[in-house]
Amino acid sequence: MNKKHFIVLFCLGLFIIACKKSSPIVEEIETFLGFQKPANFPATAYNFASNPVTKDGFELGRMLFYEPRLSRNNTITCGSCHIQSSAFTQHGHDVSHGIDDRLGTRNSPPIMNLAWSKAFNWGGGVYDLDTQPIIPITTHEEMDENLENVYNKLRAMPKYTSKFKAAFGTEEINTANFMKALSQFMVMCISSNAKYDKVMRKEGGVSFTAEELEGYTLFKDKCSSCHTEPLFTDGSFRNNGLGISPVNDKGLYTATLIETDKYKFKVPSLRNLKYTAPYMHDGRFLTLNGVLEHYNSEVQATPNLDPLLSGNRLGISLTANEKTKISAFLNTLNDEDFIKNPLLAEQ
């Protein structure tokens, strides 16, 4: 066997290996894997025992998420204010833009990694993902519909009665089945494939650049006590020193009436910031630089200001150089797979 033969055999071998490799991948896409916790993520908060994710349940949830009949005049879907290409936010809108061009008072939050969330909304009040969709469906500025009307609209559509039957064993459309289907879709909206995640999971030799690494070090020093890895939020409610808004949104206090909850809002995740501007509960900052400068120089001593922001000086000192490096690190949290995942798109 000469050298030529060897090369031919080698190439043939490569082809065979390539062929073998491609076929299981195709199968993998066809098989629905259900909810899978990313290796670098902590334990979930959602009660999967009472609502295991199935292929039919997930698909039904996705149909409902993109169903305009959830709104009074069949114009608004969940996806209207939670747009996948904007990491399931309403990019470009400071506050949510709902039915009849009505405007809400808060920035549309991302449908992302909600299986790890213990409380919902910028101002809390909801602690079970299954009861969260009641708010946007019934709120005057959002979908302005009542639940029974939604169910009646869906009951008249065979594509829904058959899908409910497939997902829950009954054609009956009720609050529990309806909400659980939506939850099954929402918990599957997992963002865990940013560059950061690949570095942490040591996948494919991906590593931070020197600037990203310096930014990461600064981040851990200055930001991570609230924006805890790997979800980049600790899920708590805090007052980050924003000037009180013209509508005097009191945040968590609205749901609890506890004085020490005034002006506290849920700490948002820092994942996918590239796609989710503007920032803060009322979308007041158009750019990341605006956010960082807020922490550097604009923090105000409003009631219940978080102690972490009121030490020797108000806020967190950040030089221009530090801001650049932190921004470089935050850029590694953008997850293109998430915003392009065909499973999560309207079909």
Next chain:
Amino acid sequence: MKKKLLYFVTLITIILSSCSKNDDPAPDFEEANLAPFSIEFDNIVGDRTFSINNTGSLYTNAAGEKFSISMLQYFISNIKVTTASGKTYTVPQDESYFLINGADRNTRFTKVQVPEGDYTKVTFTLGVDSLRSTMDLSKRTGVLDPAAGGGHDSGGMYWGWNSGYIFFKFEGNSNVISDDVNGDPTGKKQFKYHIGGFGGYSAPTINNIKVITIDLNAAGIAKVRKDRQSNVHLFVDMMKVFNGPNAFSIAAHPNVMFSDYSVNVAKNLAQLFTHDHTEN
């Protein structure tokens, strides 16, 4: 002679049987030996019967304010009965939630099953307990379905934004209500009392759940038997919403919903119930 004896026997039998009915010894308390029992929530307004949209004949509260009623709905739950000897029976929770609707007389009975026995006390909750308020949605059906009754602006009894039920919803109109933001800016002169608050999910918040125990000894104990429908008839006096221990005027508080002041109103709500009589 024979005829006389027959009369005599019949007479004795009648006397004996009527005696046995009067004595009617309480059966042994057995949890499985269930019989029908109900509490009737008969709404009244002070000295008058309750009527919806009584615009032609207004009610007057202790502050001298005239008002009409347009809506009344409240939850009654977690019914428990107690015998003179202290034995208690709690109705299984899944069957123990009722929504009393002032506009629908058929809703005024909470029909349950309790063991045969003589009961001197009934206990119930005005509202929905915190456990059920946070339970899986599949355990919150019927009157507890968040979809029931439409939105919370209409007949609905669920607040989506704080994951809780409205325990007591009482609306009406009074000319004493101002047209500004302190009253009713729509000019409809409407008062709205939506009282809820189950105590909070993770941190303690206002708790307006009222557990009410009624002593039946004075107005008639409940003799629950299989062949009868024992019914404890309560009067529920809406006038006491205003005239209770924390009396207030409609003009001063035309809207009380999820707010610290709701705690004061809820204290009045605990005083609405009086036992009128029992039908055995």
